Amino acid sequence: MIGASEDQMAAASRDARSLIGQLASTPTFVGGLDYSPVSTEAVAMFVARSIPLARCPHLTSPRPAIGRLALGRLDCQDCVSIAIDPPADDDDRCDWCQTHGFEFFIPVALRVGPFILIGDACDDCAFHLGADPR
Numbered sequence: 001m002i003g004a005s006e007d008q009m010a011a012a013s014r015d016a017r018s019l020i021g022q023l024a025s026t027p028t029f030v031g032g033l034d035y036s037p038v039s040t041e042a043v044a045m046f047v048a049r050s051i052p053l054a055r056c057p058h059l060t061s062p063r064p065a066i067g068r069l070a071l072g073r074l075d076c077q078d079c080v081s082i083a084i085d086p087p088a089d090d091d092d093r094c095d096w097c098q099t100h101g102f103e104f105f106i107p108v109a110l111r112v113g114p115f116i117l118i119g120d121a122c123d124d125c126a127f128h129l130g131a132d133p134r
Contacts, residue, residue, distance in 0.1 A: 070095050094122035
């Protein structure tokens with residue numbers, strides 16, 4: 001039984017890599033996506049931000065999931081195509097640390113396994129996520 005679960009996770013990871021390639025070619029992203037390993041700190045931020053996200057009802061088995069931090073949602077491949085505008089009063093909020101008062105952001109897409117989180121990061125969060133080389 002463990003082998004089947006490992007096969008499902010491997011298939012979900014392959015699907016996520018394919019989806020990343022598709023998403024990277026859309027104007028939603030600035031720059032390319034880096035497939036290099038992420039730091040332990042970035043993984044910790046990833047986990048902390050993904051736990052409170054509302055999940056679409058289709059995420060009941062291992063499959064790729066895309067977290068749209070501005071919307072507070074973790075969606076499957078089908079639900080991510082639904083266009084939803086984020087709340088207007090959150091346009092000065094960092095999607096990663098949830099702090100208000102910023103004017104400029106760095107778009108960050110971080111992949112850990114078959115999961116992707118996408119959101120605008122303040123300078124400090126971008127640095128800790130590995131998206132700002134400083």
